[in-house]
Amino acid sequence: MASLKRIYTMTGLALLIVILGIVGISTWYTVDESDQAVILTFGKVEQTVAEPGLHFKLPWPIQSVEKLSKETFSLQFGYKEEGGKISEYPNETKMITGDENIVLADLVVQWKITDPPKYLFNASDPEEILYNTTSAALRSIIGSTKIDDALTSGKAEIEADVRELLSQLMEKYDVGISVLAVKLQDVELPNDDVRSAFTAVTDARETMNTKINEASKYENKRMNEAEGEKAAILSAAEGDKTKRIETARGDVAVFDKLYAEYTSNKEITRSRLILETLEQVLPNAEIYIMNDDGNTMKYLPLRALDSKAAATKEQTEEETKEQKSTKEGGAE
Incomplete structure (x- = not known):
């Protein structure tokens, strides 16, 4: 009987030590600077802890801790890079443009967890939702874009539109993920023959634009020269006009003086004018x-x-x- 009582006592002490150990271990936790924690009370979200350092809570199984990273993640759509090796998935990136051409488009989405409770409990696999939503958003934007824009100067606009649409969809799904940036990696044609034909068209378009720019430059040059000539002619005309006006004013002044002399002595003035005129008309007579x-x-x-x-x-x-x-x- 004493031996059985001793066994019960030892077992009770062992259980007490185990319980105390569990309580001692599970009543504190640490949060790194790159982490955020969610405190659960009997499986229900109690609070979110983002401050790094040592924290305390009620022992398990009353309260538990789920830790999530605060860092920015990258979602690679259409390819996967591991150990410096890139694996492509063309079937996932093949899509139709707005003018019914086929292109291959892959991109990278920068995202982070901004609402840990929603990330943990609003969906079973939030990253899968993000991947599928990225595919839907990219296909939607490419489907309303012409192939020329998708392959050349329209990439920045496509990125902005995809980011806006993807952010709206992720906000609607409410899984605690925020989209930070979208970057197109490659938008290319599906085979070499199509690439060659499109390159020829692009080169022709560039040549056309170059010729148009050269013609515009020549037109501007000739217009400037014509404007300069016009200004010179107008300036010369204004100078000649001013000269003629001043000459006429001088002639009028001379005539006024002659007329004043003529009115005072008509015969002498008449004779002098006749003689001066004869000298001018017949200088050798x-x-x-x-x-x-x-x-x-x-x-x-x-x-x-x-x-x-x-x-x-x-x-x-x-x-x-x-x-x-x-x-x-x-x-x-």
Whole structure:
């Protein structure tokens, strides 16, 4: 009897030690900086802990802890990279564009867990939901995009549209996942023949754009030259206009002065104007002063008198020079 009582006592002590050990171990937990924890009370979410460090809770099985990462995850759609080796899945990435062409499109989705309780309990496999939703969103956007845009300049717009649609769908499914970024890896044609044909079309389009740009550049150059010539002609015309106006004003001023002199002495002014006009019109003509009394015409040859006077003046100047030279020699 004593032996049985001793066995019960030892068993009870062992159970008590085990219970105390479990209580001691399960009443505290640590959260790393890259983790977040969910406290469950009898399987029901009690609170979410995101602060790193040592924390305490009620012992198991009253409360338990589920830890989830706060880091950013990458979902690879259409391919998988492991150990530096890339495996492609073309059947998953084959889709039809808006103009009924077939392309292969794969991408990477950056996501993170923003609501741990929903991630744990709103779906059995949230990552599978994210993968299927990514496929649906990408196919929807590619299906409304032309092949030229998908293969060339429209990739950025496709990425933005896929991200927006994927975020809306994940918010609707409410599984605690937030989409951070979407990046298209490759959008290509399904075989070499199609790629070659499309490359030829793309090269032709680039050549066309180059020619159009060159023509526009030449057009702009010629337009600038024409504008410059136009400005030069207008400037010359304005200068000529100003010159003519000023000349006319000068002529008017001269005429006004002549007219004032004419009104004060009409005969003298008339004679002077006639003589000046004759000098301008007939610069080499000889002028004679004539007196006709009806019988004999008498005239005064002014040109001959001018010549004789000029010769006399020249002879006088020479004699004066000689006399001056003689005086200077005698003085020496």
